[in-house]
Amino acid sequence: MAAGKEEKMRRKGGVFDPLKDSSVDKLRARAIPRTPQSESPSYRLAYTDEDFLCRDELRPVRLQLELLKPEMMLTEMGIKSTVVLFGGARIPEPGTEPWAARNEVQSRNLKEASVYYEEARRFAAHCADHSATLDHQEFVVVTGGGPGVMEAGNRGAAEAGAPTIGLNILLPHEQAPNRYVTPALSFNFHYFAIRKMHFLMRARAVVVFPGGFGTLDELFEALTLIQTRRMERIPLILFAEKFWRTIVNFEALADFGTIAPEDMDLINFVETADEAWQVLADFYDIKKARS
Numbered sequence: 001m002a003a004g005k006e007e008k009m010r011r012k013g014g015v016f017d018p019l020k021d022s023s024v025d026k027l028r029a030r031a032i033p034r035t036p037q038s039e040s041p042s043y044r045l046a047y048t049d050e051d052f053l054c055r056d057e058l059r060p061v062r063l064q065l066e067l068l069k070p071e072m073m074l075t076e077m078g079i080k081s082t083v084v085l086f087g088g089a090r091i092p093e094p095g096t097e098p099w100a101a102r103n104e105v106q107s108r109n110l111k112e113a114s115v116y117y118e119e120a121r122r123f124a125a126h127c128a129d130h131s132a133t134l135d136h137q138e139f140v141v142v143t144g145g146g147p148g149v150m151e152a153g154n155r156g157a158a159e160a161g162a163p164t165i166g167l168n169i170l171l172p173h174e175q176a177p178n179r180y181v182t183p184a185l186s187f188n189f190h191y192f193a194i195r196k197m198h199f200l201m202r203a204r205a206v207v208v209f210p211g212g213f214g215t216l217d218e219l220f221e222a223l224t225l226i227q228t229r230r231m232e233r234i235p236l237i238l239f240a241e242k243f244w245r246t247i248v249n250f251e252a253l254a255d256f257g258t259i260a261p262e263d264m265d266l267i268n269f270v271e272t273a274d275e276a277w278q279v280l281a282d283f284y285d286i287k288k289a290r291s
Contacts, residue, residue: 026045026047026048029044029045029048062190062191063191063194066191066194066195070167070198073184073185077163077185078135078137079140079163079165079202080202081140082139082142082165083127083141083142083204083205084142084205084206084207084222085120085123085150085209086143086206086207086215086218086219087148087152087208087209087210087211088113088210088211089144089146089147089211090147090148090212091110091113091116091117091209092110092111092148093117093151094114094117094118096114098111098114113243116149116240117151117152119209119276120152120153120209121152121155122273122274123153123156123207123277124141124152124156125156125159125160125273126273126274126276127141127156127157127162128141128157128160130286131157131162132160136162138204139204140157140164140165141156141157141164141165142164142165142167142199143165143166143167144166145166145177145181145186145187147178149211150178154180155178157180158181158182159180164180164185165181165185165186165187167189167195168188168189169188169189170188196221200222200231203234204235204280206219206236208236208239210240216247219238222236223266227259233266234283235268235280235283236266236267237269237270237276238268238269240271241270241271250264250267
């Protein structure tokens, strides 16, 4: 057998496989003459039939595919660990009008919160600088891929020359990918549950900025997994202590007895990017923090 022909029979990793690749039949199916039989939905190859894949009975398969696709692509890109940034899509860049404000009070609050856009940007740059020393395989910044704090995180990493991940989800508004996400690391999800798994599967730290229902959901998901030891303890950092203590009375939970007093030690409150990076540097014994 000619060497070139044998090479075509090998899958990734050098495994010999004489069976035809599924992509070959996908192309062949398009060339079949159009007849009532070949045009019937029943004749479509199952793995190319979008209507079939979207049936209710195929939900377990769709869940598996949403878990597999990003995992395989992140592995192929060499991404070994991440730093997760959560926060509000509605927090504007400093000097811009808050697009989501419905009244003067909201406008004022969101403008004041724009300082955290800049802190998220600076913190992501810290991560990117350290990631560069590790061939951009570790401490890679990942966000929800949308506007606001998410954009700031992706932006800070991209401006520092690092790859950066966006895990978008289909929503009626707010969630088009921001332009700072590395295109090859821009993912889209239907299932919130699978998206949240991907946030935490490689997480070295979870960093949370002021936000709304989605941010609260993501925060308490991570806190619960760490508290119950379903995942290893990693730094969990909250920017804007006044905001969080206004929104959540953590001490009341401890006083009531529904969490242990020492559970409060799982949370690090910070105000600046430098403080947040120092938490990571201390936890992972990183000798030199960004100046």
